[in-house]
Amino acid sequence: MNAPSPTRKRPPVKAIEIQGLNRSYEVKGKPDHIALKDVNLTIPQGEVHSLLGPNGAGKTTLCRILSTVLLPTSGSVRVMGHDVAKEHHRVKKCLGVVFGGDRGLYNQLTARQNLNFWASMYELGRAQRRRRVTELLDRVGLAQRADEAVQGFSRGMKQRLHLARGLVSSPAVLILDEPTVGMDPVAARDFRDLVRELRADGHTVLMTTHDMPEAAELSDRVSFIDNGELALTESPDVIGNIVSSQERIDVRGMTDTLRRRAAHIPGVSSVTETEPGLTRIEAEFGEAVRDVLMLVIEAGITDITRSRPSLEEVYLHLIGRRGMTVAQ
Amino acid sequence: MTEHLTKRRLTLLTGFWTGFEFQIVTMRGQAETYFALITAPFFALLYMSIMEYSGRSDLNTHAVIAPMLMTLWTAALSFSGEMISANRENGRLELLLASPTSFPMLVFGRLCACMLLGLPSFAMSYVSAGLAFGYWMPIHHPGVFAGALLLTALATAAAATALSSAFVLTLGARIVQNTLSFPVYLLGGVIVPVSLFPGWLEGISRLVFLSWSADLLRASASPEPVENAGLHFAMLLLLGAASLAFGLLSIVWFLHRARQLGALSKE
Missing domain, CATH: 3.30.70.600 (Ribosomal protein S10)
Incomplete structure (x- = not known):
């Protein structure tokens, strides 16, 4: 029997690998609330992947588990080959996280001071920090307002700063939880350009969104999630064929x-x-x-x-029209 | 293995310095940071009045040093609670924990920076007593005074780090803050020397690092040689280190529990 060739390349590590993931919460006097049920998902490196689903479907829970701030109840979740539960320190080094909304910044500090702090949190040296912060402020269009306190910023500007914060360590994998909420159309367009640039640079992006055209335009693949279960994962180009x-x-x-x-x-x-x-x-x-x-x-x-049926129509077909009702 | 340990140490140090620098930047622009200082001259005047008019001017040193120790403890209590609860309310706690730097060391670094308030509070107390009562507290042993001040600040930050761990799972920090101020002043012998307590209470007080600090600081103002300085410094160091170790480990434990329960965000 021939020994394996030492030069044989190992298959590339998957950016995100989720197997049999379950997450439930204890609720006093009631059965456990199941937030995620047997989720399986693999995202290769360099892919832009959108997670679509109604409020309460489990999107944010999944993002929290990936970003190591929530432990899975069972199953395995790996980011760049590292287990989120056992090797969370390694996972954090290759992950950038942007949670939705305009919270999460130090409002009394300037945009530059905010980014400086977060760059320190990602262990960037002083010189590297200075360079990276200036570069990012420029990239998200906040260079002119860099030394103003964040409390005077609009929601959209805060969102841009959040994006810059998520990119501060130039992470291999970026988790964006509803990143364009509150952005004006121009800022949202700039954001889409930024995501394209990130993909071109080889970053992997997992994004949750309610914006179907945005998901269709940016994503290599989309996943539909409802009631904690993944309903479908496919490329937006062919996804219409599946439902019709x-x-x-x-x-x-x-x-x-x-x-x-x-x-x-x-x-x-x-x-x-x-x-x-x-x-x-x-x-x-x-x-x-x-x-x-x-x-x-x-x-x-x-x-x-x-x-062919649009992504929105596929969404409605899979998730159904439940109006204002939030998933249980 | 060695490389891993070196990296881990670097992460801990980064956490400390990031917290320390950040707190300095934050405090510079925040007026409420200095609220804790406002009380120092008033307490100094109050205690000086009591000492002077009860004919115990030999205890004037207590009246000047007590407000500084009280400011340190008040600031530590206030910041330790706010640090977790404010970050949670603003959605920053999860982001902080999702970054690779050590969160417990970040908290300790921030609290150490808060302890810098001890210096202006001592100055204000010192000047108030001097201007109002003509008592300019002498410092006969500046080395002991500086050493005790430094170790007291570090031990206070360490104790506050231990307290902050409780706020990871507890949403209301105010009750803890309000409950733990005066008992600690009393047990720490901040105003009344521990040696004047009943024996059983003195034993308990000796477990509170402030009792050793207060003794050292007051002794540094006396012309006589400082008795048992080595023991006092060792006890201060030991109690501070124990608080820090307990604080860091308990934050790690509480965070793990919060990650299990999903209790990190306020949603």
């Missing part, structure tokens, strides 16, 4: 006759006028779609748009 085998074709300028003919094509499930002049045809992928397109084009119509 239908493709939708929006056509402007169809006559009633043409609509009736389209409805008779095998594989077409619905033909509806969604607004005056605009017809939506839902048809199975493949031949049905091809036949519909041929019919419309032969009629001389060129205003045609093809689409």
Whole structure:
């Protein structure tokens, strides 16, 4: 038997590896509240991954466990190969955390003093700290306000400072818990650019968000979580196929006759006028779609748009419409 | 293994210095930090009045030193509680714990910086007694005085670190703060010398580091040689070190428990 080659490369360490994770809380006089139930998730290095789900679904609990401030009830959670329960000191060194909202800063201190403090907390030397803080303030657009007390900052500015705080150690893995809450559209766009830059630099990002377009735009993969259980993990490009085998074709300028003919094509499930002049045809992928397109084009119509269910529709399909009700 | 220990030591030191520097920066811009100082001259005047008008001017040293020790303990109590509860309320506690630096050492470093308030409080007490009663406390043994002051500050910070551990799981710090001020002043012999207590109480008082501090500080103002200085310093060091060890370990234990219970955030 041949001995394994010493030059053989080991498979790259997964950025995040979660196996059979359960987390429950004791509630006096009641059964335990189960926050996470048998969660399995693997995120390779360099991936931007979004976690989607309603309030109380378990997103923040998962982020807290990953950031070592909450222990799992059972199961294994590893960040860059280190166990969050047994090797939390090593995990902390390769992790940056940004929890949502504008809390978490020292309001009486300036933006620079805040970042300086957090850079010390991540064990950066004095010179390195000075350089990194200046660089980050510039990167999040706060260089001009660097020496002003944070208490005068808007919510969006505080959020930017939070992001800078999370990046202070240039972590391999960044956990962002609803990072764009309270940001104005310009700041949110800048944030998306920043996440793209982070991905280009090889960082792994796990982000929780309610913003579906943001998740679709930024993520390599998304996971849906509900009632503490992962419902689905997939790329946003193909995720629509999972909940629907239908493709939708929006056509402007169809006559009633043409609509009736389209409805008779095998594989077409619905033909509806969604607004005056605009017809939506839902048809199975493949031949049905091809036949519909041929019919419309032969009629001389060129205003045609093809689409698949959006991430928001997938979310609603998987999680359901529960209005204002918070998950139990 | 050696490398791991070196790294661990570095993390502990980083925690201490980060806390110390941070507290200095924070205190500079915060008026409420100095509230603890306001009481020092008033207490000095009160105690001086009592000593002078009861014909016990031989105890004037007590009247000048007591307000400084009281300021140190008040500041330590106040900061130790606020440090955990304010960070929890502002959502910073979890972030602090998610960073690699030692949190218990951060707390100890911050509390040590708070102890710098001891110097201005002594100055205010000293000047108040001098201006109002013409008593300018002499310091015949400056080395003993400086050493006792330094060790007292460190021991107070250590004791406050131990207290702060209780606030990890307890949301209300105020009751503890209010309960632990005067009993400690009394048991620490801050105002009334421990040697004047009944025997059984003196025994208990000797477990409170302040009783050794107060003796040393007062002895440094006397022209006679300081008796048993070595024993006093050793006891101060021992009680301070024990408090620190207990404080650091109990914070680690309470944090672990809080991570199990999910009690770190206020949500």
